[in-house]
Amino acid sequence: MKPPLRYVADPSPLVNEFANFCHQWDLHRAMRAMDAMERHGVFADAITYSELIKCCSARGAVQEGKRVHEHIFCKGYEPKMFVVNTLLNMYVKFNLLEEAEDLFDEMPERNVVSWTTMISAYSNKLNDKALKCLILMFREGVRPNMFTYSSVLRACDGLPNLRQLHCGIIKTGLESDVFVRSALIDVYSKWSDLDNALGVFDEMPTRDLVVWNSIIGGFAQNSDGNEALNLFKRMKRAGFLADQATLTSVLRACTGLALLELGRQVHVHVLKFDQDLILNNALIDMYCKCGSLEDANSAFSRMVEKDVISWSTMVAGLAQNGYSRQALELFESMKESGSRPNYITVLGVLFACSHAGLVEKGWYYFRSMKKLFGVDPGREHYGCLIDLLGRAGRLDEAVKLIHEMECEPDSVTWRTLLGACRVHRNVDLAIYAAKKIIELEPEDAGTYILLSNIYANTQRWEDVAEVRKTMTNRGIRKTPGCSWIEVDKQIHVFILGDTSHPKIEEIVQRLNDLIERVMGVGYVPDTNFVLQDLEGEQKEDSLRYHSEKLAIMFGLMNLSREKTVRIRKNLRICGDCHVFAKVVSRMEHRSIVIRDPIRYHHFQDGVCSCGDYW
């Protein structure tokens, strides 16, 4: 590498002036000074150029950056490698991959920084290229450092030999770096390999906030809210203060567990970061999924900045909680605000149409979504429309739509159709759909049970026996129904057939009283939904203690009148419990919310927000 040609020989005042502007990050004057230098054929030193490039990079000044690039490759000048590396980095920051690649290819020599910059450019979505880069780098004899590994690990999403790479990192001794560790934790989490993620975490002698956030986020994203919350407690005990990322993951954990009260407590800490978009998005999602639309609405309206995720969350949240009209109104406001709907926004809109029974409007959005919003209908959009048609009783059209789908129907698609068959009592189509689901998901106990119930309800006992036999042969067991309720910041769990709750006797006694009273106002246990083929009274007994009934009773006993009884369930609510909840909401003047795995049921004054369709 030659030194700058005339810098030493000619310390021109032009160069000095240029250097001053560059070091002050006065981009405008620096660029003018650079033009003057070019006219006189003089150049500055490498550090000055590097400073100028960093300034362009920080200011997002693309054109200026390209001018500097041209300037330092002027005839007769050979920039030092670290200046070219700075340029490379600038292009990567501007997301100008082609420019970065061209520059990289032309470099006569490349060091670990050059390679790492390229790897980090690819490690967002071009994972193959990032890994190829690592291999080429080895071939050129350049050894990766901790920067390289933390970049390349981001590209390992979907890499089968992650363990191998991990071992390689251990051998080089670079595993001790916190950045590398957090990247490892993150990759293992993305793979849902939380044992290994926790292994890396536990071995760390010192941890920083980001590492805590990585592990908490890992559990929160893998639907293990309890462990995420435990780790959050450990983090606080270790003396760390939560930041935006921590709180976002904690909120996500609350969302998954439907812990409204804990979520409210977290909200207090969110106020410290009230300008943070992602955190606020997580907050409104938490309130929506915990069924408190008042809180969601007020948090949403207080947001200074809203993006497509904020709008989509709120539109879907309203729709899922039964406020279809408001969801569609909000969607109109979204369009007026200039925010562009995406794939997920449209799902919320179709969901709203479906729940409001707006068949024509749903069809309209479905047919014109490509033209209106540039979004191609995907499997989930078809699902919403199948739900819409099913709700309206147009089962033939729904089946026709499944056969016309551009993508392969999956088990969710068939399950949607099955739901429609159940409501409209179409036995033959239900059997057809259930068989399709079993083909695609032979391990799912729920479908076998459902199929067996359909047979039982139509007295097809031989078929019932056949399904049961298949289940036994395949070793499939029923998942017991399970409901959760939060009272005084404590979670109470009720499982069908489990009597371990300390107050179970009192709950059962009070529940029996309640059932007597609701039967007095015309409630009849709906034995069609019983999961076993029992007879008469026995049937009623097994219904009587469904986990959601126990949870409702416990809520009525322990929550003050004005409080909503909020329950989360692991399985879909059964028809009998649904009727029961409606009657109780009217008779006891209580508001009850039950969130099952895919729908919300807001019971008030004897009516449910789902419109008795789920």
Place this chain on the structure above:
DNA sequence: GTAGGGTTAG
């Protein structure tokens, strides 16, 4: 001059 963590559906 190069690196790590958080949000919407399913």
